[in-house]
Amino acid sequence: MAERQEQRTFEQDTAERLRAVCGELAERFHERADAVRTLWATLLAGQHSLLLGPPGTAKSELAREVTGRVEGAAYWEILLSKFTAPTRMFGPVDVGALARGEYRQVFEGRATTAHIAFVDEIFKCSTAALNETLGFLNERLYHPENGGEPIRCPLIGAITASNELPSGEESAAVYDRLLVRIEVGYLADPSNFAALIRSAVTPPAPPMRTTVTLAALQHAVTEEVPAVPVPDAVVDALCTLRAALRRKELIASDRRWRQSVRLLQASAYLDGRFEVAETDLSVLTHVLWDSPAQRPTVEREVLQLVNPDAREALDLADTIEELETQLDSMAGQSREALSEWVIKNAHQKLALAGTRLERLREEAAAAGRSTAAIERVTGRQRAVRARVLTEALGVDASTVQARL
Numbered sequence: 428m429a430e431r432q433e434q435r436t437f438e439q440d441t442a443e444r445l446r447a448v449c450g451e452l453a454e455r456f457h458e459r460a461d462a463v464r465t466l467w468a469t470l471l472a473g474q475h476s477l478l479l480g481p482p483g484t485a486k487s488e489l490a491r492e493v494t495g496r497v498e499g500a501a502y503w504e505i506l507l508s509k510f511t512a513p514t515r516m517f518g519p520v521d522v523g524a525l526a527r528g529e530y531r532q533v534f535e536g537r538a539t540t541a542h543i544a545f546v547d548e549i550f551k552c553s554t555a556a557l558n559e560t561l562g563f564l565n566e567r568l569y570h571p572e573n574g575g576e577p578i579r580c581p582l583i584g585a586i587t588a589s590n591e592l593p594s595g596e597e598s599a600a601v602y603d604r605l606l607v608r609i610e611v612g613y614l615a616d617p618s619n620f621a622a623l624i625r626s627a628v629t630p631p632a633p634p635m636r637t638t639v640t641l642a643a644l645q646h647a648v649t650e651e652v653p654a655v656p657v658p659d660a661v662v663d664a665l666c667t668l669r670a671a672l673r674r675k676e677l678i679a680s681d682r683r684w685r686q687s688v689r690l691l692q693a694s695a696y697l698d699g700r701f702e703v704a705e706t707d708l709s710v711l712t713h714v715l716w717d718s719p720a721q722r723p724t725v726e727r728e729v730l731q732l733v734n735p736d737a738r739e740a741l742d743l744a745d746t747i748e749e750l751e752t753q754l755d756s757m758a759g760q761s762r763e764a765l766s767e768w769v770i771k772n773a774h775q776k777l778a779l780a781g782t783r784l785e786r787l788r789e790e791a792a793a794a795g796r797s798t799a800a801i802e803r804v805t806g807r808q809r810a811v812r813a814r815v816l817t818e819a820l821g822v823d824a825s826t827v828q829a830r831l
Contacts, residue, residue, distance in 0.1 A: 441647050442699050445471075447637040448496050449697075455634055456489055457619035458810075461803070462609050464697065465713050466493050469607045470543070470584040471693035473648045474686060475564055477549065477602070478588040479719070480611035486588040489611075490545045494586065499641035501581070503541035507548045513556040517569045530573045539569050542581050542641060549587035549605075550598040557597050564604045583648055592718065606686050607713045610722065616810035617817045621824040647696065655692040656702040664705050664732055671728045672715060679715050687714055706797035708733050730800040736787045737800040743780045744804045750776060751811045754818065765819035773819070777812045784808060 445467055453460035462478070466489075469476040478486040494502055505516060514520060517539050518532035534540055552560050562568045564585060568577040593602045614620045669684065694707040712726040730737035750773050757765060788801045816822040 439699065441639060441643045441651070442696055444637055444639050444643075445697055446699070447635075448493075448639070451635050451637060452489070452492055455492070456485060457622060458614055458616065458806070459485070459489060459611070462489065462611060463493065465607060465609055465710060466490075466586060468690060468693040468697055468710055470586075470644070471647055471652050471696060472606075472686075472689040473584055473652075474606040474690065475585045475587065475604065476607040476609060477605040478586065478609050478611055479592070480590070481613070482590055484611045484613060486611060487545070487547055490586040490588060494543045494545055496636075496638045497543060497641055497644055498638045500542040500583075500644070501540050502543050502545075503536070503538050504545040505538070505547070507546060507551045507553070507556075509551055509553050511551075511553050511556055513559045514572065516556055517559060517563070518571075520572075532571060532573075534578070538563055538582075539578055539580055542583050542645075544582060544585040546585055546587045548589060549601060550589050550591070550593040552598060552601055554597060557600070561600060561604065564601070583644065603680075606683065606690065607710075608716070609713050610719055615807070615814075617813045617824040619810075652689065652693050652696050655695050655700075657688060657692065658702060661691065661703050661705060661708070664708060668708065668711070668715075668728060668732055671732070672725065675724055675728070677715065677721055677725060683714065687711055690714065705733055706799070709797065709799055734791065734796055734800055736791045736796065740784060740787055740801045740804045743784060744807060746776060747780055747804070747808050747811050751814065754811070754814060757819075762819075762821065769815055769819050773815050777808060777815065780808050781805070781812070 449460075449464050449467060452463045456463065466476055470493075478490060480486060491504075494500075505511070514532065516537065518534040518537045521529075521531040521533050538544055559569060562570065562577075563580060563582065567580045567582050569580055570577045587605060593599045614623060665684065665687075669679075672678070690710055691703045691707045694710045695701075695703045698707075708729055712722070712729050715729070716722045716725045727741050730741060753768070754773070757768060784801055784805045788798050788805070791798045791801060813824075817824050
């Protein structure tokens with residue numbers, strides 16, 4: 428009994444430390460809290476993730492900060508190009524051995540020995556390296572250049588990044604192996620942008636740096652996360668979601684659905700819960716789409732299933748997005764015209780949306796339901812309201828936060 432209690436304490440400590448890491452990184456990377464949590468859930472599931480977004484959105488920095496929180500892990504990073512040779516990724520030829528007539532590769536410090544990997548510009552993988560990259564991601568195997576037994580790689584998971592979607596069949600094969608796809612964009616909230624600019628002038632104090640050990644992470648991935656129970660209600664919800672998406676002609680492979688179960692277990696573990704709940708399904712908004720154009724539909728279907736409050740929250744999100752589109756279309760107009768639009772249109776709609784979202788959040792919290800979807804829409808409401816204040820009314824970005 429004492430041994431079992433000690434084991435449970437160890438598990439809770441690992442999950443608690445990972446939640447602390449998520450909090451620290453979310454505070455450092457503005458508007459990236461969901462991305463941070465999803466990256467950690469993906470690693471805990473032993474799967475691979477993709478950060479998809481334009482240059483300059485801190486994809487590489489975010490990936491390095493996540494991977495750098497695992498003490499004792501062998502880390503490997505590479506920027507791919509269409510000319511990258513497999514030996515550069517998995518082990519160059521040992522020149523000294525070659526001079527003696529032996530063909531041998533040096534694997535130390537390469538993907539072959541990595542516990543965690545970051546692969547930038549993943550879809551620029553060369554044709555020559557494609558098969559080995561797929562084997563590395565899928566089966567954690569590398570086949571040496573000189574033949575012989577394949578090498579089993581200790582990879583837990585890889586974080587990958589790209590500025591664009593794959594354009595050919597070869598890169599699409601790699602894309603299919605990345606279970607989680609996370610869109611990242613430029614900062615939407617002017618107050619967060621102002622904080623980013625201030626940090627370039629006055630660097631913030633050194634942040635807290637919670638870490639987890641490699642042994643603790645490996646134990647979580649192989650023992651703790653797979654042991655999290657998945658109730659029948661969640662299985663039924665997955666079947667309902669699959670049917671709803673098929674009606675929208677959004678079809679994911681059986682393999683992707685099956686792998687998603689471990690991601691749900693990882694989500695529950697990360698929250699410190701002892702079984703998967705329907706609220707964990709929200710992580711599937713990063714799994715069940717192929718193109719970014721499909722993501723809003725997937726998000727709506729998932730969140731409506733997770734939370735009965737989500738339908739109204741998502742309707743409010745549509746109103747907020749429409750106002751932002753109107754603001755974009757009015758670029759270059761006079762301050763008088765912008766002010767008139769704010770007074771007659773934007774101000775009241777944004778205020779009503781904010782009030783209703785707060786009421787929905789309170790009702791969901793009182794009922795013990797997840798407030799994640801509502802808080803996400805609230806974040807968009809605040810960002811658009813901040814844009815209206817700064818771009819239409821000329822309010823100083825550095826003072827916007829106090830007005831929201």
